[in-house]
Amino acid sequence: xxxxxxxxxxxxxxxxxxxxxxxxxxxxxxxxxxxxxxxxxxxxxxxxxxxxxxxxxxxxxxxxxxxxxxxxxxxxxxxxxxxxxxxxxxxxxxxxxxxxxxxxxxxxxxxxxxxxxxxxxxxxxxxxxxxxxxxxxxxxxxxxxxxxxxxxxxxxxxxxxxxxxxxxxxxxxxxxxxxxxxxxxxxxxxxxxxxxxx
Numbered sequence: 001x002x003x004x005x006x007x008x009x010x011x012x013x014x015x016x017x018x019x020x021x022x023x024x025x026x027x028x029x030x031x032x033x034x035x036x037x038x039x040x041x042x043x044x045x046x047x048x049x050x051x052x053x054x055x056x057x058x059x060x061x062x063x064x065x066x067x068x069x070x071x072x073x074x075x076x077x078x079x080x081x082x083x084x085x086x087x088x089x090x091x092x093x094x095x096x097x098x099x100x101x102x103x104x105x106x107x108x109x110x111x112x113x114x115x116x117x118x119x120x121x122x123x124x125x126x127x128x129x130x131x132x133x134x135x136x137x138x139x140x141x142x143x144x145x146x147x148x149x150x151x152x153x154x155x156x157x158x159x160x161x162x163x164x165x166x167x168x169x170x171x172x173x174x175x176x177x178x179x180x181x182x183x184x185x186x187x188x189x190x191x192x193x194x195x196x197x198x
Contacts (some may be wrong), residue, residue, distance in 0.1 A: 002038045009042035009054070016058075032073045037080045038061045044087035052098060055087030059105075078120040081109045085126050089133035096139050101144075102130045110156065124165055127153050132176040135181070143182040143190070148173045150194070172198040 005011040016039045022029040040058050043051040059080065066074040088102045106122055113121035126150055134146045150167050157165040167175075175194055179187045 002035065002042070006038075006042050006045065009039070009046045009051070012039045012042040013054075023037065030073055031065070032064060033075060033077055033080055037077075039086050040080070040083040041169075044083060044090050046194045052088045052091035052101070055084045055146040056101070059084045076118055077113075078109075078123045078126065081122060082126045082129065086129045089129045098183070099130065099133060099137060099139060099145065102133065106130065121160060121162075122156075124153070124168065126173070127165070128171045128174065131171050131178075135174040142178050143184050143187065146178040147190070150175050167198075169171070169198065
């Protein structure tokens with residue numbers, strides 16, 4: 001049903017709320033991580049005015065549900081984090097605060113995985129969602145943020161021995177676009193360096 005209503009995040013959230021009511025009433029249904037991810041993704045796709053705050057509210061709600069029950073069906077995964085980061089990055093407000101929120105969520109995901117709280121760490125999609133948002137932003141230090149994120153992907157890949165996190169063409173392109181739009185005096189040299197690395 002959620003997939004059928006995917007273009008209308010309000011309807012998708014109504015379905016989630018119905019499942020939550022049944023769970024609290026008699027646990028006949030469960031508002032699993034998959035359902036929360038689907039709802040957050042619907043907000044991200046819609047570019048709804050409040051997509052960022054809605055995504056964060058749903059994300060926090062699921063985290064609290066998992067922490068209070070320990071039920072693995074509520075355990076946050078890379079899909080949930082990726083969907084939430086995507087919703088934040090696609091929100092109409094592309095200012096500094098939104099990007100910092102997305103990066104903080106990425107930090108939290110890495111730390112929770114490293115501490116053994118979550119079974120999955122961030123995937124390439126989570127990093128590239130932020131990189132794409134940075135490339136379209138008007139944040140003054142956008143090129144620094146983008147370069148840091150790309151280095152972080154490389155470092156993280158080595159740290160957890162997971163080549164699927166390594167930057168791909170999408171990540172490098174977002175970084176080069178960010179440099180092209182920046183006022184960095186050596187942006188051409190930097191762009192050529194990253195292009196050669198790609």
